[in-house]
Amino acid sequence: MNIFTELGRFLLMITGMFSKPENMKMYWKEFMHQCVEIGIRSLGIVVIISVFMGAVSALQTAYQLVSPLIPLSTIAQIVRDTVILEFSPTLVCIVLAGVVGSKIAGELGNMRVSEQIDALEIMGINTRTYLVLPKILAALLTIPMLVIISAVLGIVGGKLAAVATGIVSASQFDKGLFQYFKPYNVFFALAKSYTFAFIISSISSFYGYYVNGGALEIGRASTKSVVVSCVLILLADYVLSAILL
Amino acid sequence: MIEVKDLKKGFGGKPVINGVSAVFENGKCNLIIGSSGSGKTVLMKCLVGLFEPDSGEISYSGQNFTAMNEEERKILRRQIGMLFQGSALFDSMTVEQNIMFPLDMFTNDSFATKLKRVNEVLERVNMKDVNKKFPAEISGGMKKRVGIGRAIVLNPKYLFCDEPNSGLDPLTSILIDKLIKEITLEYNITTVVNTHDMNSVMETGDHIIYMYQGLKEWEGSNKEIIFSKNKKLNDFIFASEFLQDAKDMRMLEMRGKIDNDRNMDELLK
Numbered sequence: 001m002n003i004f005t006e007l008g009r010f011l012l013m014i015t016g017m018f019s020k021p022e023n024m025k026m027y028w029k030e031f032m033h034q035c036v037e038i039g040i041r042s043l044g045i046v047v048i049i050s051v052f053m054g055a056v057s058a059l060q061t062a063y064q065l066v067s068p069l070i071p072l073s074t075i076a077q078i079v080r081d082t083v084i085l086e087f088s089p090t091l092v093c094i095v096l097a098g099v100v101g102s103k104i105a106g107e108l109g110n111m112r113v114s115e116q117i118d119a120l121e122i123m124g125i126n127t128r129t130y131l132v133l134p135k136i137l138a139a140l141l142t143i144p145m146l147v148i149i150s151a152v153l154g155i156v157g158g159k160l161a162a163v164a165t166g167i168v169s170a171s172q173f174d175k176g177l178f179q180y181f182k183p184y185n186v187f188f189a190l191a192k193s194y195t196f197a198f199i200i201s202s203i204s205s206f207y208g209y210y211v212n213g214g215a216l217e218i219g220r221a222s223t224k225s226v227v228v229s230c231v232l233i234l235l236a237d238y239v240l241s242a243i244l245l
Numbered sequence: 246m247i248e249v250k251d252l253k254k255g256f257g258g259k260p261v262i263n264g265v266s267a268v269f270e271n272g273k274c275n276l277i278i279g280s281s282g283s284g285k286t287v288l289m290k291c292l293v294g295l296f297e298p299d300s301g302e303i304s305y306s307g308q309n310f311t312a313m314n315e316e317e318r319k320i321l322r323r324q325i326g327m328l329f330q331g332s333a334l335f336d337s338m339t340v341e342q343n344i345m346f347p348l349d350m351f352t353n354d355s356f357a358t359k360l361k362r363v364n365e366v367l368e369r370v371n372m373k374d375v376n377k378k379f380p381a382e383i384s385g386g387m388k389k390r391v392g393i394g395r396a397i398v399l400n401p402k403y404l405f406c407d408e409p410n411s412g413l414d415p416l417t418s419i420l421i422d423k424l425i426k427e428i429t430l431e432y433n434i435t436t437v438v439n440t441h442d443m444n445s446v447m448e449t450g451d452h453i454i455y456m457y458q459g460l461k462e463w464e465g466s467n468k469e470i471i472f473s474k475n476k477k478l479n480d481f482i483f484a485s486e487f488l489q490d491a492k493d494m495r496m497l498e499m500r501g502k503i504d505n506d507r508n509m510d511e512l513l514k
Contacts, residue, residue, distance in 0.1 A: 022319075023350050115333040119395075122293050122405075123347055124322035126315075 009204050015209025017136070025110030028065035031134040038100050038135070038201070040144025043149070045099060047094055050150040053087050054079060072168045073176030076158070080177055081185060089189045090106040090237050092150045093196035095228035096143060097113040101204035104135055106224040109218035117209070132205045139201035142195060145194040151186075188244050195236050203229045246270055247292065247403065252301035252458035254284075254291055254366030263289045264301070271434045274426055274449040276440055280481055287455065293327060293405055294318055305403065320479065323351055325382065327398030328406040332388040334380040334395070340367070341364045341376040344394045351399065366394040367514055370424060386475040397428060404428065410442040418442060422449050442460045443482060446470065455481065471495060 021027040061078045070149060092145050120127045159173045168176075207225035211217050254262040262284045269275040277285040288297040292303060293312065303310040305321060313321065327419040334343050341363055348359045367373065370390040380388055387411060396404060406425060410418035422442075426449045429436040440446065446453060450467035455478050463478045471478060471492060483489045 002325055019315075026350050110336070114331055114336075115329045116335055118295055119327065119329060121295060121331040122325055122327045123350065124319040125350060126319075 009210060010202070013128055013132065014161040014202065015131040016126070018114055019129050021129060023124055024035045027130065027134065030130060031138055033064060034134045035142055036139035037103070038138045039146060040203060042086055042099055042142075045095060045244050046146045046150050047153055048094055049092060050088065050153035051157035051160075052072060053091060053150075054083055054154030055155070055161035056161075057082055057087065057160040058158035058167070059165065062162065062165075071176075073172045073179065075162060075175045076176030077179055079158035079162075080155055080181070082157070084151050084185045087236075088147050088150040088154055089190055089192040089196065090233065092147055093143065093193065093200065093233055094230055096146070096196075097200045097204075098226050100139070100143075101200050101225050101229050102222040104201065104204040105208035105222040106212075108132075108205060109211035109221045112209065112211045113214055113218060128209070131208060133141055134204075135205055136198065136201040143197035143200070144190055144193040147189060151189065188240075190241055191244060192237065195240060196233050200229050200234045201237060203232065246306055247437065248302075248304040249288075249292070249305075250253050250302040252288070252291060252303065253299045254287055254296060254415075255299055262291065262298075265454075265456070265459075265461050267461060267464070269435050269437050270452065271435050272430060273436070273451040274429050274439050275435070275437045276450045276453045277437065277456060278446060278453060278481070279462075283456040284459040285439050289405060289437065292437065293325060294322070323399060324402040326390065326399070326401035326404045328392045328404070328409055330411050332380070332392040332409045334391055335390055336380055338384065338390050339377050339379055340372070342370055343391060343508055344398050346397065347399050362398060363394075363497045366398050367391075367398070369428075371420075372383060374431070376513045386414075388422065389413065389417075389421050393421075393424060393428070397432070400432065401434060404435060404437070406436065406438040408438075408439055408441065410440060410445055415444065418444060419448070422488050425449065443488065447481065457481075 038146055058075060058079050061075050061082075062072075065072075065075060108117075111131070117127050118130070120130065155177065159170065159177075163170050164170045204222075204225040207221040207228070208218075211221045247268075249265060249267045251503070252262055252265045253260065265284075265288060277288060279285045284324075287296060298311060301311070305324075307329065308321065310321065328511065335342075335346065338346065341360075344363045344366055345359050348354060348362060352359070355360075363376070367376070370393050372387065372390050372394070373390075375383060375387065383391070393406075393409075404425075409421050409425060413421065422445045425436060429432070431485065438445065438449070445490075447467050450470070451464055453467065453470060454461055455463040455475075456482045457477050463473060463475045467471045468477070470482060
């Protein structure tokens with residue numbers, strides 16, 4: 001299957017999602033279920049990654065700032081900006097591409113192989129609307145939230161590490177944190193996280209929804225969805241940085 | 246009643262169904278039989294709209310299914326129930342939730358009303374005290390029965406069963422066949438069963454279509470199949486020596502009766 005066929009099928013899946021729900025209550029229930037699966041169940045890994053990411057970032061920045069002319073509060077500024085601009089949106093989304101993406105592809109792939117998707121189709125349910133749309137909407141709602149939580153925790157982790165190791169005092173760190181803060185950076189991080197959320201959920205849904213074969217193909221689809229999502233996230237990261245910064 | 250006219254379907258330029266016409270009547274167990282690759286699963290998937298036929302016509306009680314748009318098909322599909330080969334139960338839902346799912350999706354009934362209907366259906370398929378069990382916790386035969394329950398919960402007019410006996414022991418297979426037959430008669434629905442099981446053919450086949458290389462090779466009832474002179478059909482049905490011997494014995498027994506009665510038509514009734 002060439003890239004244009006895949007792109008065509010992907011677009012058909014996306015356009016096919018928009019139809020009138022058979023029962024709004026059931027769709028809402030599925031959307032909330034996906035919010036829990038994608039958002040709440042990913043919270044643990046996001047918290048761990050974010051705190052350590054911020055802590056390591058603080059220590060490495062301090063290690064590189066050897067000039068006595070640069071104030072120590074700069075460490076907080078660098079930690080804040082790297083976490084908001086790059087680490088939280090990109091790193092967290094790459095991890096989520098693995099955690100959430102493989103889960104979505106595996107779930108839909110299993111439903112396809114075990115004819116559960118066919119069963120829904122025969123009942124008269126648009127499976128793209130019922131199965132794919134709630135996943136994409138839930139990802140668009142929860143992943144930016146996870147990114148914001150990650151950014152906050154990353155900065156907290158950076159402060160904890162910097163203060164605990166005696167590199168800077170808490171007041172110096174706080175002073176640096178609020179210096180030259182650009183709210184636009186938060187907008188940029190959110191723009192990235194919305195884009196990445198769409199990539200993660202739609203790509204993994206696509207590979208899962210169109211699985212053909214058995215257990216082996218489900219595994220392949222999961223792996224492929226993670227790889228393609230990661231590559232597209234990196235590509236989108238570059239494009240958005242070039243356009244928006 | 247389902248009517249199929251000159252149905253054709255192929256994949257990658259290779260024809261799989263090559264002009265099949267048939268009529269599946271109400272209140273009858275219509276069986277599609279044939280060896281692997283004969284096109285019977287593709288035919289069934291075309292009938293329910295999972296595959297789009299290349300040409301031909303499928304009508305449900307006079308309504309042209311092939312000419313319908315997606316919305317019209319959605320409405321018709323609410324009159325269709327289907328039992329899948331692997332039951333296709335939703336893994337994340339309990340037995341009760343699986344059967345309740347079509348009711349949740351397509352009715353505005355209260356939970357109590359829906360639960361009452363679920364329990365009625367479970368009782369009808371001879372299942373009790375399994376409401377809260379997950380599909381992974383029940384046997385293959387029970388899964389099939391739950392699958393039948395889910396298929397009939399909305400009182401469909403048409404029931405499709407894709408190899409309902411696959412992976413089941415002979416005794417459970419007989420129970421499933423009996424259940425399908427009873428439901429067909431009780432609700433006066435049009436049942437189409439895709440099967441390999443010769444016991445099902447003999448016990449439930451009110452109307453049988455034998456598919457061979459994408460064509461309808463033979464058509465008749467379970468009473469006629471034993472007298473068929475079609476070599477391909479006989480090779481398929483009575484594939485083993487044991488079945489061939491059983492057929493020969495049955496034929497001898499019947500010939501005796503025919504000689505006595507001199508009335509073949511009477512026998513076929």
